[in-house]
Amino acid sequence: MDYETALSFIHGRYKFKKHPSLDIIKDLLNRLGNPQKDINAIHVAGTNGKGSTVAYLRNIFQADHKTVGTFTSPFLIKFNERISVDGNPISDDELIELVEKIKPIAEEMDETIPGGGPTEFEIITAMMFLYFAKHPVDVVIVEVGIGGILDSTNVFEPTVSVITTIGMDHMKILGDTIPKIASQKAGIIKQNRPVVIGKVDDDAMEVFKNKAAELDAPLYAYGSEFNTSKPVMNNNWQQSFDYEDDDNLVRNIKTSLLGFYQPHNAACAIKAYVLHQQDKGKEVNSSAIVSGIAKTTWPGRFERVNDQPLVVLDGAHNIDAVNEIKKLLTKDFSSNEIYIIIGILADKDYMDMLNILGSIKNVHLVLTKFEAYGSRQSVDVDEISGQIKSKNPVSVIDDWKQAIAQTAGEMSEDDMILITGSLYFISDVRKLFKLE
Template sequence: MFQTMEQCTDFIFKLKASQSKGEPLQSAKIILDALGNPEQKTKFIHFAGSNGKGSTLNATREIFMEHGLTVGAFISPHLERANERVTINKQQISDEDFLRIANELAEVIENKLDGKFPSFFEFVTLLALKYFSEQQLDIALLETGIGGRLDSTNVVTPEVSVITTISLEHTDMLGETYAEIAAEKAGIIKLGKPVVVGVKNAEALAVIRQTAAQLHAPIYTLGEHFHVENQKGTYFDYRGNVMIEEIELAMAGEHQMANAALAITAAKLYLASFNAQKVRLALQHAKWEGRFERVRPNIILDGAHNSEGTTALINTLKETAPQHKVKFVYAALQDKDHGVSINLMDDVASEMHFTQISLPRAATAKQLYEQSAHPNKFMHSDWQELIEKEMNHLAEDELLVITGSLYFIAEVRSYFAERGWIS
């Protein structure tokens, strides 16, 4: 069906969930069954959460790799090409393997589902599961797309589940309260399998505890069963049933220390042989593109796509650059509650700039602009023109912080890379 990668990705990027695909996960299970159930041939750790799941997955991967494991990872979104979503020891799936498995999936979909393709995310999830089953992996790490219970990644039974944080996000799909959203995320918890939790909201945490109890799943909660202590700059101590002192992180911010602590706990639950020094070495180079990424001394990219992420971004700015004035450039999708995030930025910004990206679900610059009460707010339809203009007029005591949707951050990174401004 697909002759080239360009033809393949052009097609799958346009996929929407079919209106007649049946019960949630039904089409995924039909396809997996036809493929010989590849999801049963790999061991997994499953990550869900409103924020931090990508950074936590990445830190876990670095710890496993430092221990000599071969580690698959499925992440989203990608920043430049779809292959980034499926990796082994950080090496992207080849175009040949991507195309081969995509064609195998397309044939099954034609024969078993009358050509009714699942969504893009479901398709690439299935591709990743098939690819991982063909490789000699020690473990594969899966990041959910949205939610957990009905997410296409939730066809696996993981060795460990990880739930990072809960925010009021995707309320049209996941529910309008912390409890409802937590119930969806807690859907990744499996019978008798441990779950590592970084959630602080009491309402959400109560739901996760209840789900774990019902499934007899041992629960390990940040602040109760393991702790982040003695934070100094990018250093912290981890205390659980093992103590690791003076861990240095490649990424700034207290939220990254929490993510690292979740990763350490998940890794320790899986590893038969756990080495504290290897953990230290791993976390020194656990970077995650598009998360408080300093592309120039006074330009930062951060995919803070909800209020919790924005709070973490602002706290990190206060920790790392307390004397600087901050100019925000913000673009986002419509399916988020932007009001809280914008108000948080309004409180600390010297200027607010709102722009937009060319996606069907994108909010317009005007829609975002109207939610800001900042005295120095501006809207721009062309984000490239805006960023170049602002880059050329930054004073020494100013920071340009480009934030919002990870899809926006991906476009900006690609734009910077084309001009040699970022490697």
């Protein structure tokens, strides 16, 4: 089997099942010898902030001289990124070996199980568990795909569970209210295992507290059991803050990831690290916390990819993330013009997202299209451009490469281009800037 054949098998699987459950993934893992029982892992869920929280955690553990596995989605440049060790994707040969092990089992399940065997994400999840069972690391950080309770990753006992934020996304799958979505995320809380909860509203927190109490799971909430000081931004595209919990005070932590939410995400990672260390009877290494956070980069999170002209990428793809972008632009980038080149998937709340960005006085919206993944499509920008409430005229340039080139040619040297709207879109743009 070659690499392309292996990828074709993975991507050729069902994307979703009509009636999702954990039965299929548990059956698949059982046939593989239950590799999920052999890993030492932290589980991370949340509407926004999962990716950067995972990145912070990985870098803290690495700074503490641990080998770290990560399971993340989606990938930005190459599929192999989804399963990584110390930030390095698994090799093509390793991926092929995993598929060769799983493919015949999946095909046997296709023939014997009504409704078919494992989905694409179940296959990838099984690959991850199998890989880390065969190639042990000190800790694996597992990012939830969608939701929590019925997510394919929700089949192992974590040392710590983390829920970063709750917002209105994937509502057709998870529910149309905050408590319903919170109930799905709460599914990763486990019996007697600590759970870290980020900044969420009262309705969501009530769901989490009730679930944690039911399972005797110690709950640590941002703003209560742990907190950060107000971040200060410096001229080097960094913000600094202090972290504090009942047992630890870490001062002058610096992150190059911008946004009001980044100290919050870092704090969730720090608390998860602290709890993991306590679970293992190990000391908390404050210098590893400071060093790990400082070293953390996260592609597509207010990522500066060019200086002249200034071009920034951000994968904001839902209302909560766009609101955070608005806060950041209003506070720290209000003195010059900002050209937002935006492509959004058609199944997102695109009108609300566009109206939020269009309400910023120094923002000029440039709507564009991109090649979406699978059956998903980017929104038809020609149809919606006239409906947007914007402080400034809205442009439409269907070809996103042309949109970047044309905008760069028209802006002044003090202005900024922000490219956003979808992680899939950002992945394509990063290739243009040769960030591979």
